[in-house]
Amino acid sequence: MGRLAGIIAHEINNPLEAISNAFYFLRRHPSLDAEAQYCASLAEQELARVAHITKQTLSFYRESQQPVPVSLSELLDNVLELQARRIKANGIILEKVYKNGGTIQGFPVELKQVFLNLIGNSIQAMAAGGRLRVRVDERLEESTRRSGVRVSICDTGIGIDPKYTKRIFEPFFTTKDTKGTGLGLWISRGIIQKYEGTIQFRSMRLASGKATCFSVFIPGLSSPRSLELSTSLAVG
Secondary structure (H helix, E strand, O other): OHHHHHHHHHHHHHHHHHHHHHHHHHHOOOOOOHHHHHHHHHHHHHHHHHHHHHHHHOOOOOOOOOOEEEEHHHHHHHHHHHOHHHHHHOOEEEEEEEOOOOEEEEOHHHHHHHHHHHHHHHHHOOOOOEEEEEEEEEEEOOOOOOEEEEEEEEEOOOOOOHHHOOOOOOOOOOOOHHHOOOOHHHHHHHHHHHOOOEEEEEEEEEOOEEEEEEEEEEEOOOOOOOOOHHHHOOOO
16 A cells, blocks of 8 residues: 555656646746736645645655744634635635734644635635634643643534534545545644644534634644654545
């Protein structure tokens, strides 16, 4: 299986590298104005993230970098900027509450993957509009009394059917019919567990409709422990 994974990763990464190189030259082409150069730069960054995720998912890549300080508020702003067009198209009201920068030691690419998954799910749940609330604060975890950073992402979308609540973190389980792989939340939980953190959710019915809130807690100032990617990220 390891050899097969290596072959697949190699075949996928070859065209990804070609596309990345094309965007590299496109971004620097003199015919582009500032806005077009900015859009090309965003595409180039996202292609790099796709290549990273592909290697992780196929257990073909081992993170060699040391963890670095990551401001979760800045990272969330970057994710929201990438999703700005979808937020506007769906008529979603965005509310940000950053009590602090929420700086931890970690790997920006994989943390960005977690919050792209969670925010993307919230936007999909509000196709007819709603309110998206993103909050960052430092706090003590009640059960362990550990200090850390909590990020909560709440939406007023369609909610989660109670019959699915025990399964949403299972691999390949999805409520999106053919539009979802069922891997996003499973991979996200694996990444947060690598940081010895937790990811939880609540979905409730309110007088004004429904609300769903995902809460991610990451212990502060601690480096993520080593975790075999084949355990948390590999596609079985």
